[in-house]
Amino acid sequence: MSENNKNGFDDLGKTISDLVTNVTKVVTESTEGLTSKLKVEKQKAEIRAEIGHHSRELLKYYETLGRNYYNDIVINKKSGTYTEVMDNIRTKEKLIELLNEKLDVLEK
Numbered sequence: 001m002s003e004n005n006k007n008g009f010d011d012l013g014k015t016i017s018d019l020v021t022n023v024t025k026v027v028t029e030s031t032e033g034l035t036s037k038l039k040v041e042k043q044k045a046e047i048r049a050e051i052g053h054h055s056r057e058l059l060k061y062y063e064t065l066g067r068n069y070y071n072d073i074v075i076n077k078k079s080g081t082y083t084e085v086m087d088n089i090r091t092k093e094k095l096i097e098l099l100n101e102k103l104d105v106l107e108k
Contacts, residue, residue: 040106047103051096058092061085 065085071077 044103044106047099047106051099051103054092054096054099058089058096061088061092065089 065082068082068085
């Protein structure tokens with residue numbers, strides 16, 4: 001084999017090696033970026049699920065409050081104090097507010 005052919009094959013081998021290295025680098029960077037985005041989307045979905053859960057609990061507290069109020073006012077049947085229910089409502093509202101703020105940060 002002549003010296004020119006050997007150098008040509010060496011150059012071709014180096015070119016192919018460089019191409020494979022560059023493709024590998026691009027694929028790795030793309031995969032890392034996609035993985036990062038998927039993690040954020042997963043966090044957002046988990047927060048939305050948590051907000052939904054707490055919103056349903058909040059509705060139950062409102063229902064209890066309304067039932068107690070109805071019993072106290074309309075039926076004149078004392079259902080107990082409102083303090084615990086009101087505390088639960090305030091706690092859930094604050095928790096939902098904080099979760100929404102956390103979600104807003106992730107969506108930026």
